[in-house]
Amino acid sequence: MQGKVFAIYQIEPLMAIKSIGIDIRDAHEKGAGKSRYALEITRALLAEGELKNVHFVLFTKRPNPHFPSGLQVLISGRGPFWHLNLRRYLQSRPVDFFLAPTSFIYPAIAPSSQKTALVVHDLIAFLYSKTHAWFPTWVERLTLSRALKKTRLIICVSRHTAHDLATLFxxxxxxxxIASPATNLRPTKSQKLDLPSRFLLGVGTLSPRKNFQALFAAFSRLAPKHKDLHVIIAGAKGWKTARILRAVPSALRSRIHFLGYVSEPQLCELYSRAAMLVCPSVYEGFGIPLLEAMACSCPVVASNRTSIPEVVGDAALLVDPSNTPAFADAIEFMLGPKVRATYVHRGLKRAQSFSWEESAKHILAEF
Structure with missing residues (x-):
């Protein structure tokens, strides 16, 4: 699942790595999958690197409370100017290796003397650009090809993303x-949130590729029979949120709830109390909510597309998200107590097979 190298070409032998730089601007809890990946993989790398006497330099725009202040270097500048200023800094004070966990810009402009590694989370900008905001699409299309030519190591979060990359390039x-995400979430008995007694949960930024409209359509078929069943969506507003809100059936507006961004403890409670997580995405580079749900004893009904089958294995019900009757049937099936218990057990076991520590070890080994 992790640590597989999909190429016969290997990095030439290097001296022992003494210093690693990491871009931590987006490493925080409040962002989407890329931000959480940057936060947790940096934490794991620091822990593993400490055992190997590796010195880390964490580059950011403003102080990051998640990491020791003594390791942080503040670089000024907005947008691309931050990366240009970073380049100037590293020209005079290079590190042995630089990891870019969320952006392709610095690897694309880094001097040839600076060894870099970049993380490819997905290829949405190339394969599903109509479901993605125009500006990040433009930036990724502009920088990825050049970054791939210059970087020493490419890290993908899933085999599917690696396959997409090989197809495009x-x-x-x-x-x-392959250095996959993991999750540190665990089930909770907390009852702090005012929630319906039974609800289907959707987690993710409100954007077209999350395809929440498919969940609303399936729920429309189930609602007349399951009058106590609700839908809760947890996720910040994103690109074309208004279109998603307009897709809510008028007759069901009182039973479909949008919570916006929720904290990690609140997310744990949502997973732990939900009847199931429903993930009808048309594209996922990985899909961290899938792991989070399984780790919190929440069964999963999900799309059968892109990386999702790789992440969940046999621990979820997978359905074509364009087939509304089939999606509704899968949700109905998962509502059965015995079926639900089976998938809760499978999900817990599946989630345990992913580890931030193992991913960090594989990255350091390649460095």
């Missing part, structure tokens, strides 16, 4: 390491 001859 067939002449690429660089090491590709």
């Amino acid at each position: 067939p002449t690429l001859k660089k090491p590709v390491l």
Whole structure:
């Protein structure tokens, strides 16, 4: 699941790594999957690197409370100017390796003397650009090809993303390491939130590729029979949120609830109390909510597309998200107590097979 290199080409032998720089601007709890990946993989790398006497330099725009202040270097500048200022800094004070966990810009402009590694979370900007905001799409299309040519190591969060990368860039001859996300969430008995007694849960930024409209359509078929069943969506507003809100059936507005961004303890409570997580996404580079749900004893009904089958294995019910009757049937089936218990057990076991520590070890080994 993790640590597989999808290339016969290997990095040439290097001296022992003494210093690693990491871009931590987006490493925080309040963001989406990329932000959480940056936060947790940096934490795990620091823990593993300490055992190997590796010195870390964490580059950011403003102090990050999640990491020791003594390791942080503040770089000024907005947008691309931050990366240009970072380049100037590293030209005079290079590190042995630089990891870019959320952006392709610095690897694309780094001097050839600076070894870099970049993380590819997904290829939405290339494969599903109509479901993605135009500006990040433009930036990724502009920088990824150049970054791939210059970087020493490519890290993908899933085999599916690695496959997409190889398809889009067939002449690429660089090491590709799979270093998957994990989750530290666990079930909770908390009852602090005012929630319906039974609800289907959707988690993610309100954007087109999350395809929450498919959940609303399936719920419309179930609602007349399950009058106590509600839908709760937890996630910040995103690109074209208004379109998603307009898709809510008028007759069901009182039973479909949008919570916006929720804290980690609140998210744990939502997973722990939900009847199931429903994930009808049309594209996921990985899908961290899938792991989070399974780790919190919440069964999963999900789309059968892109990386989702790789992440959940046999621990979820997978359905074509464009087939509304089939999606509704899968949700209905998962509502059965015995079926639900089976998938809760499978999900807990599946979630335990992912580890931030193992991903960090594989990254350090490649460095």
